[in-house]
Amino acid sequence: MSKYGFVFVGFCLIFSLVSCGKTTPASRSAANGSEQSDKFAVIEDGRVTHIQTKGSLASTYFVPCVGIEGVKNVFTPADLYPASARCLQAKQYKRAIELYSLAGAYAAFDGERIADDKVGGAANTVLIMRHVRPVIQSSDEVRDGFVAAMEALSAETGSYCDAVKKIGKPNYHPEYMIRHSLQYLRSNAESYDLLKSNFDADGTWSHILANFFHCP
DSSP states (O other): OOTTTHHHHHHHHHHHTGGGOOOOOSOOOGGGTOEEOSSEEEEEETTEEEEEETTTTOOSSOOOSOOGGGOOTTOOHHHHHHHHHHHHHTTOHHHHHHHHHHHHHHHHHHHHHBSOTTHHHHHHHHHIIIIIHHHHTTOHHHHHHHHHHHHHHHHOOHHHHHHHHHHOSOOSOOHHHHTTSHHHHHOSOSSOOOBOTTOOHHHHHHHHHHHHSOOO
């Protein structure tokens, strides 16, 4: 597996965690066990306690269920995973997997350009669990449709590669992921930039295209 393989590991997690049981909604009031501060919230989610910074994994754009040709490189994974979930709800499985796959590729890119080497995979997995997993769990029909679409995309990536190359590498500041980092949480600054100064954007994007989608 390449170092970017957490996208597909995240897909597997959707199914491996199906029997983990239900959790309560993540948004709870202070009276029900959540503590707020200017920078972060402590949230009781079932039997799990989350410490989450404000803006962590936050969406920037509302993206409807669009085809890959309707995607812009300013959309973050926090925008694209919810869009993939909307496609699943509409049983537009081809669109769902196209958006899902691009979201994973963008998350891999963002994880590589942030100095915290643990945040990329963690942020990607949380986004999948939050937005995509619940819809896939909703019925066997949706799950099977999504799996079939993934297999079809894996078998024939030519036109998809062309579309992704046309969209291009991410063109946004990955604030959603930086604010998910423990390094940001532990800092005293409201604005804490974790981007690598020597990051090879073009080289990383080419590597992702070759290893994710086997693009020529």
